[in-house]
Each structure stands twice: as C-alpha cells, then as structure tokens.
Amino acid sequence: MSTEPHISRPRRRVRTVIVAAAGALVLFAAGVLVGGHPRSTGINDLPPGVRSILQGPTGDPVASEVIGLLEDGYYKAVDVQKLERASVDALIAGLDDRYTSYLDPAEYAALQRHTEGIFFGVGMTVQARGKFTVVTGVYPDTPAQRAGVRTNDRIIAxxxxxxxxxxxxxxxxxxxxxxxxxxxVRFRRPGAGDRDVTLTRARIKVPLVSSRIRTVDGSRVGYVRLAEFDKGAASELRQAVKTLDSRKIDALVFDLRGDPGGLVSEAIGVVGIFTPEGSPVVTIQGLHRDRQTLETDSARATSTPMVVLVDRGSASASEIVSGALRDNDRALVVGTRTFGKALVQSTRELRNGGALRYTTARYLTPDGVDVSTNGLVPDVTVADDPNTKGTDEALDRALREAAQLPR
Known part of the structure; x- marks a missing residue:
C-alpha cells in the first residue's frame, strides 16, 4: 500500500479512510466519522509533510530521544505517556491546522466504536469556529437537551x-x-457568561434518516432528513426516497441542516441517488496527489424535482452533496450559507494503538467552487427564526419552493 492515502473511484476498496472534515463532530458518537480500521503505520509511512514535523534533520525521532534521556536521567519519576502526548501535540501545533490532531489509544478506540453502532455521549453536535468549539445541534430527550444546552453555546472546558x-x-x-x-462541561453563551454543567453520558439513539409527506399548494411534497453521513447513510436514504416516490410525490425536500458531514464515500452514494451514474461529485486536490474528480457509480433512484435545505451547521460532506446536486442542475439550494470548511482528511492508525488525523487535500464542487472561504451560498436565502415556537420558516419556504418546481 502506498504511503499516501489513495482516493479512487468509489467502487474500489481502500483501507485508509478518507473523510470530509469540517471539524464537525457528533459527540454522542465517535467524533470524526471514520469507517473501517486503518492499518497500523510507522513514522516512515506518513506523508512527507507530516513526517517532517515528527523527525529531526537527521531523520531520528527527536522527541523520542529527548523523552528517553529524561526517563533515564531526570531527578524524579517521569510520566512517559504524558510527555509523549505533549510532544506530539506541540509538534502538530506547528502546522497551524486545528483539524490535524493526534488521538491516543483510548480516544481512537472511542472513535472506532462509532462505526460499530455504539453511541454514548451527551447528545449534541459541534463544529470548530475560530478558536472555539461551538454546539451546532442538540438532540431531543438527551442529557444535553435536558441540561439546557443550546445551539451556539461555546465549549470552554x-x-x-x-x-x-x-x-x-x-x-x-x-x-x-x-x-x-x-x-x-463549561459552556459560554453569548451575552450570558460561563456556566458549568455536569452531564451523565448515555446511549443516544438518533435515526440517520427520517421522512414524511406534506401537502403544499395542492402538491404532495416528500420530506427526507439525513442526520449525518455515517456508514450506511446512502443505502438508508436510497430506501427512504424510493418509498416516498412509491407514494406518488410531486417534489422532494432534502434537509441537510445541522448535518456535520462524514464519509466521502457516503456523500458520493447520496449524490448517486439523485443523478445519473458517472455524474461528477467532487474534485480533490492536494500537494501529494494529482487532481482527481470523483463520480457516482450507482444507478439513479429518482428524478423527482427537489430542493436541498441547508444552514450554517451543514458542513463538509453536506456541502459536497449540496454543491454537487446544484452543479449537476439537479436541485435548488434553499436556506442560509453553509459552514465552509472544504478539507479532506485521512486517519492513520499508529503502532501504539493511537491515530493521526491529518489534512491531505481540499475539495472543489464540480463547477470548481471552493466553499472554504464563504461556505456554499444558497439560491434562495431564508433562515429559521428561533424565537417562533412551533414554526420552521426555512422548511416552510423550502416546501413552497419545491411545490413550484417544474415537473
């Protein structure tokens, strides 16, 4: 296997997992949405740009040498694991990329549990915004919701x-x-100061896909929501869309609001539900790989006119899908500007059982749009008003727009 994670056509299996990362994590699950189990690797197997920060000019691991000297000669007992973690964190900080990080064995094991369907946590989603990690969604009937955690709360400690x-x-x-x-957890709410909250972790059950049918201006409009691009998301969504189509809908609203993203492979599968086989999905480019356009490799499941609904919490894979559906003239995008973090990351398991997550490339929409600066700008801008209880202005507008689409 090559030293670089290889992104190929979706039909080709690779063990090094590529994820579209926006720093968007699901706290009840595993954080970064990683599928499969990347192979163990030594420092020489890492890409040159990453390897160089972990080695001295002679190629010897300087940090390991220093830790060894301290372990042998320091005047009191040395916590080697603590030193190793601190040294790696400090080295990675030199990249000035908060989306590249080291996970110790316990943290990486927790990440892997996500792919096994084991979800423990507090029931909220978060994303990086500047120097803060911010809550972007709180699921109902979860520890976070019961404790009064809200969207836009900052996690301080x-x-x-x-x-x-x-x-x-x-x-x-x-x-x-x-x-x-x-x-x-210490939260900081704009205008309200800091608040310490003690949460009891629980098993969180949030369906990947939910759907229903609404009648709008005499039209039957299907509604389907995808919570995240976890393993199996495309397959589950495909079945839900087929079921809606079988009930004779006239149009469809695909809700990606608050969806933090996930696996690139699932994003490609999702686009394939709505576009012909061979449709361009995303272009990947980076220093250590050739520019490459990934395409759908599955038969289209529906040609029903559709609207994609997005907001500031729609990130990474959500932005890939929204951009691809629009650039392929397949959907109208409604909502607010998306998150805007167009990075591709790889996760490599290390010999100690931990892992390195590092940015390997950036992505562009099929029309060559880089959303990392300003996010994806919708065709129709509308925001939900959080002060209106029981009313979802953005969804209502999306349903009306869908009902008016040509058939």
Missing part, C-alpha cells in the same frame, strides 16, 4: 481542562465516555 484552541475532535473525545459516567 471539559473536566477542568481548557478547550479553547483545541481541535474539535479532541473536545469530542474529552466529552465521550462510558454510559453512566459523568463529565463536567
């Missing part, structure tokens, strides 16, 4: 450890834990 400037996956890993255990 976890169990007394400052999280300002930390990568979102590090924040997520600190909040995750075994069912029934407690975690103390």
């Amino acid at each position: 976890v169990d007394g450890r400052s999280m300002i400037g930390s990568a979102s996956d590090v924040v997520a890993a600190a909040i995750r834990g075994e069912e029934g255990t407690r975690v103390s």
Whole structure:
C-alpha cells in the first residue's frame, strides 16, 4: 500500500479512510466519522509533510530521544505517556491546522466504536469556529437537551481542562465516555457568561434518516432528513426516497441542516441517488496527489424535482452533496450559507494503538467552487427564526419552493 492515502473511484476498496472534515463532530458518537480500521503505520509511512514535523534533520525521532534521556536521567519519576502526548501535540501545533490532531489509544478506540453502532455521549453536535468549539445541534430527550444546552453555546472546558484552541475532535473525545459516567462541561453563551454543567453520558439513539409527506399548494411534497453521513447513510436514504416516490410525490425536500458531514464515500452514494451514474461529485486536490474528480457509480433512484435545505451547521460532506446536486442542475439550494470548511482528511492508525488525523487535500464542487472561504451560498436565502415556537420558516419556504418546481 502506498504511503499516501489513495482516493479512487468509489467502487474500489481502500483501507485508509478518507473523510470530509469540517471539524464537525457528533459527540454522542465517535467524533470524526471514520469507517473501517486503518492499518497500523510507522513514522516512515506518513506523508512527507507530516513526517517532517515528527523527525529531526537527521531523520531520528527527536522527541523520542529527548523523552528517553529524561526517563533515564531526570531527578524524579517521569510520566512517559504524558510527555509523549505533549510532544506530539506541540509538534502538530506547528502546522497551524486545528483539524490535524493526534488521538491516543483510548480516544481512537472511542472513535472506532462509532462505526460499530455504539453511541454514548451527551447528545449534541459541534463544529470548530475560530478558536472555539461551538454546539451546532442538540438532540431531543438527551442529557444535553435536558441540561439546557443550546445551539451556539461555546465549549470552554471539559473536566477542568481548557478547550479553547483545541481541535474539535479532541473536545469530542474529552466529552465521550462510558454510559453512566459523568463529565463536567463549561459552556459560554453569548451575552450570558460561563456556566458549568455536569452531564451523565448515555446511549443516544438518533435515526440517520427520517421522512414524511406534506401537502403544499395542492402538491404532495416528500420530506427526507439525513442526520449525518455515517456508514450506511446512502443505502438508508436510497430506501427512504424510493418509498416516498412509491407514494406518488410531486417534489422532494432534502434537509441537510445541522448535518456535520462524514464519509466521502457516503456523500458520493447520496449524490448517486439523485443523478445519473458517472455524474461528477467532487474534485480533490492536494500537494501529494494529482487532481482527481470523483463520480457516482450507482444507478439513479429518482428524478423527482427537489430542493436541498441547508444552514450554517451543514458542513463538509453536506456541502459536497449540496454543491454537487446544484452543479449537476439537479436541485435548488434553499436556506442560509453553509459552514465552509472544504478539507479532506485521512486517519492513520499508529503502532501504539493511537491515530493521526491529518489534512491531505481540499475539495472543489464540480463547477470548481471552493466553499472554504464563504461556505456554499444558497439560491434562495431564508433562515429559521428561533424565537417562533412551533414554526420552521426555512422548511416552510423550502416546501413552497419545491411545490413550484417544474415537473
């Protein structure tokens, strides 16, 4: 296997997993949406740009040498694991990329549990915004919801450890834990100051896909929501769309609001539900790989006119899908500007059982649009008003727009 994670056509299996990352994590799950189990690797197997920060000019691991000297000669006992973690964190900080991070064995094991369908946490989604990690969604009937956590709350500290400037996956890993255990989180709400909340971790059950039918201006409009691009999302969504079509809908609203993203392979599969086989989905480009356009490789399941509904919480894979459907003249995009973090990341398992998540490329929509600066700008801009209880202005507008689409 090559030293670089290889992105190929979706039909080709690779063990090094590529994820579209926006620093967007699901705290009840595993943080970064990683599918499969990347192979173990040594420092020489890492890409040159990453390897160089972990080695000295002679190629010897300087950090390991220093730790060894301290372990042998320091005047009191040395916590080697603590030193190793601090040294790696400091080295990675030199990249000035908060989306590249080291996960220790316990943190990485928690991430892997996500792909096995085991979800423990507090029931909220988060994303990185500047130096803060911000809550972007709170699921109903979860510890976070019962504690009064709200969208846009900033996470300042976890169990007394400052999280300002930390990568979102590090924040997520600190909040995750075994069912029934407690975690103390300090939140900062704009205009209200800091608040310490103790949450008891629980098993969180959130369906990937939900759907229903609404009648709007005499038209039957199907509605389908995707919570995240987890393993199996495309297959589950395809079945839901087929079921809606079988009930004779006239149009469809595809809701990606608050969807933090996930697996690129699932994003490609989702686009394939709505577009012909061979349709362009995303272009990947980076220093250590040739520019490559990924295409759908599955038969289209529906040609029903559709609207994609997005907001500031729609990130990474959500932006890939929204951009691809619009650029392929397949959907009208409604809502507010998306998150805007067009990075592709790889996760590599290390010999100690931990893992390195590092940015390997950026992505462009099929028309060559880079959403990393301003996010994806919708065709029709409308925002939900959080002060109107029981009314979803953005969804209502999306349903009306869908009902008016040519058939």
